[in-house]
Amino acid sequence: MINVSKLKKGIVIDHITAGKGYKIFRQLNLDELDAVVVLMRNVDSAKKGKKDLIKIETDLQINFDVLALIDPGVTVTYVLDGEKVKKVKLTPPNEVIDILSCKNPRCITNQEHIEHVHFRLVNAEKKLYACEFCDAQTSL
Numbered sequence: 001m002i003n004v005s006k007l008k009k010g011i012v013i014d015h016i017t018a019g020k021g022y023k024i025f026r027q028l029n030l031d032e033l034d035a036v037v038v039l040m041r042n043v044d045s046a047k048k049g050k051k052d053l054i055k056i057e058t059d060l061q062i063n064f065d066v067l068a069l070i071d072p073g074v075t076v077t078y079v080l081d082g083e084k085v086k087k088v089k090l091t092p093p094n095e096v097i098d099i100l101s102c103k104n105p106r107c108i109t110n111q112e113h114i115e116h117v118h119f120r121l122v123n124a125e126k127k128l129y130a131c132e133f134c135d136a137q138t139s140l
């Protein structure tokens with residue numbers, strides 16, 4: 001069993017779909033943190049069978065948009081003085097910037113270097129986003 005209360009201060013990203021923990025780890029640049037970071041894979045879960053879990057022993061600005069795109073079912077729990085102080089549930093963001101790249105090979109964003117390309121949500125269930133330049137739909 002994972003005992004979250006052992007964590008004095010930090011963040012627990014729980015209920016990660018098994019196999020996606022490493023992707024989240026990389027996308028949040030957790031390998032660049034100086035703090036203790038634990039990635040647990042294939043943990044037994046009552047709800048999901050197997051799950052991944054990440055513990056970060058520091059305060060960190062988490063990019064919830066990235067998390068919601070990779071795995072919208074995760075829960076993020078903040079721990080302070082060994083107590084769970086806040087739990088965050090994710091919803092797909094209405095708009096993402098810089099996270100996606102357009103899958104249309106003829107799109108201008110793939111021909112030239114364009115910064116801050118906006119994608120707007122067109123289907124929350126399928127996590128489909130439309131490119132602001134060509135309207136092609138891209139998902140993660």
Ligand SMILES: [Zn+2]
Pocket residue numbers: 102103104107108109131132133134135136
């Ligand atoms: Zn495009």
